[in-house]
Amino acid sequence: MQVAIALFPRNTALDAVGPYEVLQRVPSIDVVFVGHRRGEVRTENGMLGLICDASFDEVPRPDVLLVPGGIGTRTLIRDEPMLDWVREAHQHTLFTTSVCTGSLILGAAGLLDGLTATTHWAAADILGSMGALYTAQRVVEHLPQRIITAAGVSSGIDMALRLVELLVDRQAAEASQLMIEYDPEPPFDSGDLGKASEATRLLALEYFTQRH
Amino acid sequence: MQVAIALFPRNTALDAVGPYEVLQRVPSIDVVFVGHRRGEVRTENGMLGLICDASFDEVPRPDVLLVPGGIGTRTLIRDEPMLDWVREAHQHTLFTTSVCTGSLILGAAGLLDGLTATTHWAAADILGSMGALYTAQRVVEHLPQRIITAAGVSSGIDMALRLVELLVDRQAAEASQLMIEYDPEPPFDSGDLGKASEATRLLALEYFTQRH
Numbered sequence: 001m002q003v004a005i006a007l008f009p010r011n012t013a014l015d016a017v018g019p020y021e022v023l024q025r026v027p028s029i030d031v032v033f034v035g036h037r038r039g040e041v042r043t044e045n046g047m048l049g050l051i052c053d054a055s056f057d058e059v060p061r062p063d064v065l066l067v068p069g070g071i072g073t074r075t076l077i078r079d080e081p082m083l084d085w086v087r088e089a090h091q092h093t094l095f096t097t098s099v100c101t102g103s104l105i106l107g108a109a110g111l112l113d114g115l116t117a118t119t120h121w122a123a124a125d126i127l128g129s130m131g132a133l134y135t136a137q138r139v140v141e142h143l144p145q146r147i148i149t150a151a152g153v154s155s156g157i158d159m160a161l162r163l164v165e166l167l168v169d170r171q172a173a174e175a176s177q178l179m180i181e182y183d184p185e186p187p188f189d190s191g192d193l194g195k196a197s198e199a200t201r202l203l204a205l206e207y208f209t210q211r212h
Numbered sequence: 213m214q215v216a217i218a219l220f221p222r223n224t225a226l227d228a229v230g231p232y233e234v235l236q237r238v239p240s241i242d243v244v245f246v247g248h249r250r251g252e253v254r255t256e257n258g259m260l261g262l263i264c265d266a267s268f269d270e271v272p273r274p275d276v277l278l279v280p281g282g283i284g285t286r287t288l289i290r291d292e293p294m295l296d297w298v299r300e301a302h303q304h305t306l307f308t309t310s311v312c313t314g315s316l317i318l319g320a321a322g323l324l325d326g327l328t329a330t331t332h333w334a335a336a337d338i339l340g341s342m343g344a345l346y347t348a349q350r351v352v353e354h355l356p357q358r359i360i361t362a363a364g365v366s367s368g369i370d371m372a373l374r375l376v377e378l379l380v381d382r383q384a385a386e387a388s389q390l391m392i393e394y395d396p397e398p399p400f401d402s403g404d405l406g407k408a409s410e411a412t413r414l415l416a417l418e419y420f421t422q423r424h
Contacts, residue, residue: 014233014392017260021226021365024257027422031259040263045236047243048229049263051252100393120393138397152393153233154369162399174402175415180226181312181332181364183403184396185350187374190386191395203387210239 001028001167004062004089006102007035007052008082010044010072014153015099019066022160025176026168034059036082044071045211056085061092064167068156069100069120071212077108077130086111095146095163099156103149107132111147116140120152121193122205136193154191157182213240213379216274216301218314219247219264220294222256222284226365227311231278234372237388238380246271248294256283257423268297273304276375280368281312281332283424289320289342298323307358307375311368315361319344323359328352332364333405334417348405366403369394 003023005016016033023029035041035052042049065086076082086109090096098106103119106112107130117132117140124134139159141148143166150159161182164173190196196204215235217228228245235241247253247264254261277298288294298321302308310318315331318324319342329344329352336346351371353360355378362371373394376385402408408416 012233013229017225017229020260021224024255024259025416025419025423027419033260043236047236047265048232048245049265051261051263053259053261138393138395152391154392154394154396157366158397158399165399170400171412171415174400174408174412175419177398177400177403178405178408178412178416179364179420180366181350181403182366182396182398183350183401183407184366184394184398185370186389186394186396187370187377188382188386188389189395191389191393193390195395196386196390200383200386200390203383204237204390207237207239207387208391211237 001030001063003029003031003064003066004034004059005031005066005068007033007041007050008072008076009041011041011050011068011070012100012153013043013048013050015068015070015102015156016050018154018157019099019160021180022157022164022176025179026164026172028168032059056082060088062089063094064163065089065093065096067098067102067105069102073101073104077104083109093146095148095166097148097159097163099150099159100152103127103132104130106147106149115142115145115147117149118151119149122208213242213275215241215243215276215278216246216271217243217278217280219245219253219262220284220288221253223253223262223280223282224312224365225255225260225262227280227282227314227368228262230366230369231311231372233392234369234376234388237391238376238384240380244271268294272300274301275306276379277301277305277308279310279314279317281310281314285313285316289316295321305358307360307378309360309371309375311362311371312364315339315344316342318359318361327354327357327359329361330363331361334420
């Protein structure tokens with residue numbers, strides 16, 4: 001089983017690497033990182049380079065497509081060659097998935113028309129402008145349409161565990177969860193917009209502006 | 213403030229990328245990925261290439277050192293040049309930290325002698341053989357010694373949030389948590405050895421053997 005994770009310039013690394021780590025623990029699942037061309041792409045802050053091992057053209061029919069987010073998505077929503085690849089791949093996938101603002105790309109490709117979907121809280125309006133019905137859930141799945149979207153960054157880990165259950169079975173997903181010791185103990189409770197204070201929200205947005 | 217994350221062949225990507233994502237959200241913190249030499253290293257399964265932007269020699273005095281894990285650590289515990297670098301860097305760090313089997317390297321460098329420390333559950337015996345007192349906690353911190361170790365893979369995210377609190381303040385850590393939407397909703401509850409079934413533990417070990 002082949003999972004293609006799309007990389008691009010100015011990606012958010014954890015969006016891609018969280019699900020990768022969950023999925024690759026299961027020996028029947030192979031992950032390939034694909035991009036516009038083979039070679040390095042940088043995260044949004046430039047601090048980390050990740051390697052694409054294949055171009056989009058080289059992986060036309062992955063079993064699963066996963067599109068991570070990052071500020072780079074804002075230009076990709078007008079990148080017709082990439083959107084065409086997403087549309088074509090989706091015709092044959094078992095599941096087409098996104099993490100964070102990766103859902104903007106699924107939306108731009110027309111895959112979310114009239115569907116509920118999620119994204120990073122700071123991008124909810126943009127997603128709504130693309131025909132999707134934004135819903136503030138951590139993971140939104142549409143099994144008949146084979147589309148699953150996850151909220152911001154770390155939510156891809158939760159989504160990928162569910163994906164393993166769908167692709168293999170629950171036992172496989174639980175084994176992966178144990179191998180990555182995903183028994184979270186966040187020291188604070190500000191990971192959701194409904195739980196964080198207004199001061200935290202404003203500081204988060206200020207940080208975002210400073211880093212981009 | 214400079215955080216050096218050490219990369220090496222056969223690393224576990226999420227060990228490094230989880231903390232990176234938490235830390236880089238805070239504009240006063242810069243992350244640099246360092247390795248034996250500049251350039252690409254591969255994860256333990258070969259599926260992902262990550263770029264080291266500097267060699268160990270080029271980053272002798274990071275403010276924070278973070279050593280992730282991966283099966284590659286089993287050879288690094290006899291890699292005297294790297295262990296020397298870790299020892300030297302530790303003389304000047306604010307905190308020296310590890311995720312998963314990264315603590316084996318801290319142990320091999322002599323930094324954990326007589327201290328409680330943690331690692332991936334499957335490597336507890338090895339850590340114990342290195343002078344550390346293994347303890348099955350998610351994060352173990354020794355502030356006077358400036359050493360913090362985290363358990364397997366995903367625990368680095370929890371550790372990094374605490375690290376931001378120590379390096380900056382709690383408000384910064386909470387802003388980072390909100391930006392990465394770290395409000396976990398694991399669909400299963402098998403992320404800890406005390407919670408997973410024996411069948412899950414055996415399957416996890418079988419997967420590990422098949423992937424390495």
